[in-house]
Amino acid sequence: MSEYPIENLNKVVRGSKRANYNVNEINTILDDAFLCHIGYLWQDKVVVIPTAYGRKEDTIYIHGSLKNRMMTSLLKTGEISISVTHLDGLVLARSAFHHSANYRSVTIFGKVRKVDDPKEKMDALACILDHMVPGHWDNIRQPNKKEFNATLVMAIKIDTASAKIRAEGVVDEKEDHDLPIWAGVIPIKQVASDPIAEHDLLEGVSVPDAVIKYVKRNKV
Numbered sequence: 001m002s003e004y005p006i007e008n009l010n011k012v013v014r015g016s017k018r019a020n021y022n023v024n025e026i027n028t029i030l031d032d033a034f035l036c037h038i039g040y041l042w043q044d045k046v047v048v049i050p051t052a053y054g055r056k057e058d059t060i061y062i063h064g065s066l067k068n069r070m071m072t073s074l075l076k077t078g079e080i081s082i083s084v085t086h087l088d089g090l091v092l093a094r095s096a097f098h099h100s101a102n103y104r105s106v107t108i109f110g111k112v113r114k115v116d117d118p119k120e121k122m123d124a125l126a127c128i129l130d131h132m133v134p135g136h137w138d139n140i141r142q143p144n145k146k147e148f149n150a151t152l153v154m155a156i157k158i159d160t161a162s163a164k165i166r167a168e169g170v171v172d173e174k175e176d177h178d179l180p181i182w183a184g185v186i187p188i189k190q191v192a193s194d195p196i197a198e199h200d201l202l203e204g205v206s207v208p209d210a211v212i213k214y215v216k217r218n219k220v
Contacts, residue, residue: 003021003023004023006021018164021163026106026161027055029086029105031055033085034053036062037049038051054124054131059155060082060155060158065152066151071152075112075154079112087101087188088104089186090102092183102167102168104167105163110158114154115153136214
């Protein structure tokens with residue numbers, strides 16, 4: 001499947017010319033982020049919180065404690081909507097009305113499943129950590145039995161999704177072009193700085209290659 005079918009649930013209504021339903025492009029936006037926002041119902045109230053995630057093919061993995069109210073609420077409803085957004089620039093127009101932002105956003109809809117199989121559960125935890133820093137799972141102490149049993153992992157199969165992307169300059173009214181007002185774009189990018197080691201590391205412990213590669217790739 002190269003594109004998600006356009007249906008009422010995932011159709012981008014406002015700004016439809018910026019809509020994108022391509023699976024590969026949606027996956028790229030997901031892979032370029034680490035935090036998502038999840039909406040859920042708790043005691044008849046809508047709550048939205050950020051959480052870490054990992055992606056493997058058409059499945060998103062999240063984790064939390066066994067009593068995490070978001071996790072237990074999602075398991076109860078069985079369905080989920082996830083949002084991921086990158087801010088790429090501030091678009092400053094001549095007029096207040098046309099100020100905007102350049103961004104890449106994805107909204108996912110899917111079914112929720114508790115991960116009970118021990119191997120899939122451990123692989124999911126590795127997926128989430130490696131989504132943060134690729135290859136870092138092999139550098140750390142992996143969860144012990146107590147930690148593993150105290151962690152709830154959920155898999156969300158992406159049933160459908162849509163992206164909305166703005167990557168352009170200012171769109172002002174023609175009559176405003178003659179105004180002596182500056183207009184343009186301020187690019188925004190998240191960058192990594194040099195890693196800061198904990199003060200109590202054992203002597204001789206060096207920065208792992210995965211961390212060095214991550215910083216180098218995201219430094220500029």
